[in-house]
Amino acid sequence: MGDFWQILGESFRLIWAGDGDLMAIILLSLRVTLTAVFLSCLIGLPLGAAVGAFRFPGRALVNVVLNALMGLPPVVVGLVVYLMLSASGPLGPLQWLYTPTAMIIAQTVLVTPIVAALTRQVIEDLNTEYAEQFASMGVGPIARVYALLWDGRFSLLTVALAGFGRAVAEVGAVLIVGGNINHVTRVMTTTIALETSRGNLQLALALGVVLLVIALVVNAIVMALRASAVRSAYA
Amino acid sequence: MPETVADLVEDGVLPLMQANGLVFETGGGRLVDGLSFHIAEGRRTVVMGPNGAGKSLTLRLLHGLVQPTAGDVLWRGRPLDAAARANQAMVFQRPVLLRRSVLANMRFALAAAGVPRRDRSARALEALSQARLETLAHRPARVLSGGEQQRLAIARALGCRPQLLFLDEPTASLDPAATKAVEDLILTASDEGITVVMVTHDTGQARRLGQDLIFLHAGRVAETGLAAERLNQPHSPQLAAWLAGRLWLDGSDNTAHEASAR
Amino acid sequence: MMLRRSFLALGIASMAAPLLARDRFIIMQSTTSTQNSGLLSAILPQFTAKTGIEVRVVAVGTGQALRNAANGDGDVLFVHDRAAEEAFLADGHGLARHDVMYNDFVIVGPPQDPAGTRGLNNAVAAFTRIAEAGALFASRGDDSGTHKAEMRLWQDVGFNPTTVSGTWYREMGQGMGATLNAGIAMGAYVLTDRATWIAFRNKGQHQILVQGDPRLFNQYGIIAVSPESHPHVRADMAQELIDWLLSADGQAAIAAYKIDGQQLFFPNASRDN
Numbered sequence A: 001m002g003d004f005w006q007i008l009g010e011s012f013r014l015i016w017a018g019d020g021d022l023m024a025i026i027l028l029s030l031r032v033t034l035t036a037v038f039l040s041c042l043i044g045l046p047l048g049a050a051v052g053a054f055r056f057p058g059r060a061l062v063n064v065v066l067n068a069l070m071g072l073p074p075v076v077v078g079l080v081v082y083l084m085l086s087a088s089g090p091l092g093p094l095q096w097l098y099t100p101t102a103m104i105i106a107q108t109v110l111v112t113p114i115v116a117a118l119t120r121q122v123i124e125d126l127n128t129e130y131a132e133q134f135a136s137m138g139v140g141p142i143a144r145v146y147a148l149l150w151d152g153r154f155s156l157l158t159v160a161l162a163g164f165g166r167a168v169a170e171v172g173a174v175l176i177v178g179g180n181i182n183h184v185t186r187v188m189t190t191t192i193a194l195e196t197s198r199g200n201l202q203l204a205l206a207l208g209v210v211l212l213v214i215a216l217v218v219n220a221i222v223m224a225l226r227a228s229a230v231r232s233a234y235a
Numbered sequence B: 001m002p003e004t005v006a007d008l009v010e011d012g013v014l015p016l017m018q019a020n021g022l023v024f025e026t027g028g029g030r031l032v033d034g035l036s037f038h039i040a041e042g043r044r045t046v047v048m049g050p051n052g053a054g055k056s057l058t059l060r061l062l063h064g065l066v067q068p069t070a071g072d073v074l075w076r077g078r079p080l081d082a083a084a085r086a087n088q089a090m091v092f093q094r095p096v097l098l099r100r101s102v103l104a105n106m107r108f109a110l111a112a113a114g115v116p117r118r119d120r121s122a123r124a125l126e127a128l129s130q131a132r133l134e135t136l137a138h139r140p141a142r143v144l145s146g147g148e149q150q151r152l153a154i155a156r157a158l159g160c161r162p163q164l165l166f167l168d169e170p171t172a173s174l175d176p177a178a179t180k181a182v183e184d185l186i187l188t189a190s191d192e193g194i195t196v197v198m199v200t201h202d203t204g205q206a207r208r209l210g211q212d213l214i215f216l217h218a219g220r221v222a223e224t225g226l227a228a229e230r231l232n233q234p235h236s237p238q239l240a241a242w243l244a245g246r247l248w249l250d251g252s253d254n255t256a257h258e259a260s261a262r
Numbered sequence C: 001m002m003l004r005r006s007f008l009a010l011g012i013a014s015m016a017a018p019l020l021a022r023d024r025f026i027i028m029q030s031t032t033s034t035q036n037s038g039l040l041s042a043i044l045p046q047f048t049a050k051t052g053i054e055v056r057v058v059a060v061g062t063g064q065a066l067r068n069a070a071n072g073d074g075d076v077l078f079v080h081d082r083a084a085e086e087a088f089l090a091d092g093h094g095l096a097r098h099d100v101m102y103n104d105f106v107i108v109g110p111p112q113d114p115a116g117t118r119g120l121n122n123a124v125a126a127f128t129r130i131a132e133a134g135a136l137f138a139s140r141g142d143d144s145g146t147h148k149a150e151m152r153l154w155q156d157v158g159f160n161p162t163t164v165s166g167t168w169y170r171e172m173g174q175g176m177g178a179t180l181n182a183g184i185a186m187g188a189y190v191l192t193d194r195a196t197w198i199a200f201r202n203k204g205q206h207q208i209l210v211q212g213d214p215r216l217f218n219q220y221g222i223i224a225v226s227p228e229s230h231p232h233v234r235a236d237m238a239q240e241l242i243d244w245l246l247s248a249d250g251q252a253a254i255a256a257y258k259i260d261g262q263q264l265f266f267p268n269a270s271r272d273n
Helices: A002-017 A020-053 A059-069 A075-084 A102-136 A140-150 A152-168 A172-178 A188-197 A201-233 B007-012 B054-063 B102-112 B117-132 B146-159 B177-191 B203-209 B228-230 B239-241 C002-016 C030-037 C039-051 C063-070 C081-090 C122-134 C145-157 C176-184 C194-199 C235-246 C246-256
Strands: B017-026 B029-039 B044-047 B070-075 B088-091 B163-170 B195-199 B212-216 B220-226 C025-031 C053-062 C076-079 C094-109 C136-137 C170-171 C189-193 C208-212 C219-223 C266-270
Touching: A020 A102, A020 A140, A020 A152, A020 A188, A020 A201, A020 C076, A059 B228, A075 A172, A102 A140, A102 A152, A102 A172, A102 A188, A102 B088, A102 B102, A102 C246, A140 B102, A140 C053, A152 A201, A172 A188, A188 A201, A188 C030, A188 C176, A201 C189, A201 C194, B017 B054, B017 C136, B029 B054, B029 B070, B029 B212, B029 B220, B029 C235, B044 B054, B044 B203, B054 B195, B054 B212, B088 B146, B088 C266, B117 C246, B146 B163, B146 B177, B146 C094, B163 B177, B163 C002, B177 B195, B177 B203, B203 B228, B203 C094, B212 B228, B212 B239, B220 B239, C025 C030, C025 C063, C025 C208, C025 C235, C030 C053, C030 C136, C039 C053, C039 C235, C039 C246, C053 C063, C053 C208, C063 C076, C063 C145, C063 C194, C076 C081, C076 C235, C081 C094, C081 C145, C081 C219, C094 C122, C094 C235, C094 C246, C122 C145, C122 C208, C145 C219, C176 C189, C176 C194, C176 C208, C189 C194, C219 C235, C246 C266
Parallel strands: B044 B195, B044 B212, B088 B163, B163 B195, C025 C053, C025 C076, C136 C170, C136 C189
Antiparallel strands: B017 B029, B017 B070, B212 B220, C076 C219, C094 C189, C094 C208, C094 C219, C094 C266
C-alpha cells in the first residue's frame, strides 16, 4: 500500500483536477445526504421535542426504542427499504428503487432516530429550565414544542450535524437501494467501496480523504453560521 | 389605620384569593399542612418564614403550578381554573428568560397571553419602558445583568396585565441598587392596582413593600396580619424567634437555640 | 432568523433538484466481475450511442442479481451461473437465455505456494492439495456464480470445506474484489475469474498458479425479465440490448476490451438455447 503522503497528494490532485465524474458524485452525495438530513429533521425534531417536553404513558418505552433505533445497522435499513420499494414490494409501483429517491428514503430512515433521540435529550434539558415558566404563562402544547425547538436551535444544529455525519459516511443502505449505478446513484461511499473491490486501494483512500474534506467543509460552514447567529441572538 | 384582611371579609368584601386547608404531601412527607389565609385585592402581601417553611410551594399552589393534596384555592370565591390563572403572573427567584432578544421575550409572553399580534410590539415597548429597559430591546436577554434580567422578567409578567403578581424572592441574588430598581417596579405595579404576593427573606424589604404579612412555619401559618404592625410586635413565638435571629423548633425549649446567623 | 432561512433554503434546493435523469433507460442486474473488470463501462456506451437507451448497471453477486430480478427489480439479467439461470427461466421470471461470452476461473495464491499447486491444470487436484495441506483458502461464501463454481469443484474433490470453515477455509461473504483484498492480505488461495484478476490493482505478490482446466470454464448468459410475471419491465428496450450484445457489433466490442493487452472476455453468442 502506497505511503500516506502519496495518498494525500492523490486526493488533492483529484479535488483540484475538478474531474466531472467526481464532481457529479460529490454533488449527488451532498444532495442525497442533505435532503435526507432535512427530512429527518422535519420528522425527528418535532418527534424528539414532543417526547422531551411531555409526560405521557409509555414515554420510557419510546425513549428506549428511539435510543435503540439509533444503532440500526445500515444494511438492515437498506434491506427493509429495498423490500418496500422492490417491484414486488408494496411501494413498487412508484418505481423509486435504484434512484436517488430510494437512497434519500434509506438515509432518512437511518438518520431520523438519531435526530429524534438527540433532540429529545436537548429538549428535555431545556424543558427542565422552562417548564414552570411556560406553565405560568399558560403556553399551549404546540407553542411549547415550537419554543423549545427554537430556543434549542444552536444545540439542535449539532444534532443535525451528527445526522449528517452518519448519513454521509453510510454505504450499506445506499448500496442496496441505490445499486451504485454509474451517473445515477453512485455516491462517494459506494465509489469508495467499488474502488476497493477493484483493488484500487490508493484511489479508494484518496476518495476517502475527499469525503472527509467535504464533511469538514460542511461542518465548518454550519458552525460558522451558528457562531454568527449566536452572536446576534443570545449568549 | 388600614383594615386587616379579616376585617374586609367581615365587611362582606370578597378577598381576591383564599386558601382553605391546603395540604401538600410528597414521598411520605407533608410539606404544607392545612394552610388557610386570604389575599386582599389591590394590596401587597409578603410571605415570610424560615427555610423549608413552604413559602415557594405556597406560591406555586396559589398559582396552580402544583395541585394540593387536599384543600382548595379560591379565586374571587370560585375554584382556581385556567381562566382565573390567566389573570395571574409569576416571577421566579432566578428569572427564566428565553434565548432570544429582550423584545422577543416580551412578545412571546404576550402571544401566550392571547394578545393580538398587531398589539404586541406596542404593549411590549410600553412594559419595557416602565422597567427602563427600552434601550436594551434588541439585546439578547441572557446577556443582561442580573438586575436587568429580573426587571425584564417582571416587565414580561406585567406586560400581560395580570390582576395578581406572584414574586418568589425576586431580589435574592441582587445588589442593593438592583434591588431598589426591582422594588420600585413592584411599587409602580401596585400603584396601578395590581395585587402583589411576594416571598422574601429580607425583613427590610418586607417593611418597605409589605402591607399584609403571612408568616409560615413548618408548613403551617404561624401568624398573619398587617406587616408593619407584626414585624414590630410579633404575636407568635415563631415570628418573634425569627425576627430575633433564632431558630424556632417546635416542641422544645426554644430559648436554648440561638442561631449564629440569619 | 437568518439561520432558519438558510437551512430551509438548503433543504428546498436539494429537494427541488430533479431526482430522475432520463426516461429511456433499462436496469441490468449483473455481477461484480463484469463491472469490476471495466467491461460494461467500456461497451455499454457504444450501445447507448447507437440506440439512445441508457443501461443502469446494478452489480452484485449472481445469487443476489437473480433474486433482485425475480422480484422484478431489473429489466435484464447478465450473470454467470447456468444452473441458476435455467431455474430462473423455469420459474417463469425470464423470457429466454442466451450465451453471450465466457472467460475462465483461475486459482491465485501466494508465491510460496504452500500446497504445491503451481502449474497444475487440474483444479480438482489443486483443491485436493490445498485441503490436504490445510493451506489458507479464501472463499466468496456469498452464493455468487464464482462461489457456486467453487462449490462444484469441492464436490468433485469429495470434500465439504464448510465443515472446516473458520480454520484454513475462510468464508468471506463478500464480493470478488473484497475477497481478493482479504485473501491476498492473509496469503490465501483464491478462486477468481480471470477478468477481475487482470483488472485488479492490489495483487500484491499473488500470482496465477492454476489455470486451463475445462472445469474452470465460466459462461455468461443474458436473460430478459419476463413482462408476463413483471408487467412493468421494459422488455422492448431489454430485447434491444440483448440483440445488440449478440450481434456482430456487440460481440466485437466484447472481444476488443483488453487490459494490459490481454483480452478479458471471449464472445460466444448463440441465439438458440
